Amino acid sequence: MKATRRHLVNCIWFKEYEGSNTYKRELERLNKGDIIIYACVIIGAGIGLALGSALPGVLVGLGIGYRVKWSMKSEN
Numbered sequence: 001m002k003a004t005r006r007h008l009v010n011c012i013w014f015k016e017y018e019g020s021n022t023y024k025r026e027l028e029r030l031n032k033g034d035i036i037i038y039a040c041v042i043i044g045a046g047i048g049l050a051l052g053s054a055l056p057g058v059l060v061g062l063g064i065g066y067r068v069k070w071s072m073k074s075e076n
Contacts, residue, residue, distance in 0.1 A: 033069035040065030 040061040048057020 033072060036068050036072070037062065037065035040068065 041058055042061070044057040044059070044061020044064070045054045046057070048054040048060075051057070
């Protein structure tokens, strides 16, 4: 794949963003509940692809992720 100028500019921008305080704040803001939601969506998409369509799997994974996050919140 040939690297275009736009690709190189985006890579340089990401490197600058990665070292900035904004990037660090975003990582700090990411909590355990969000990670659980993302994991459920990815797992749901994988199962959906195995069954033939990813979108229903993503939606089911999203619903399950929110339910798990909500149940974790109510336990605390």
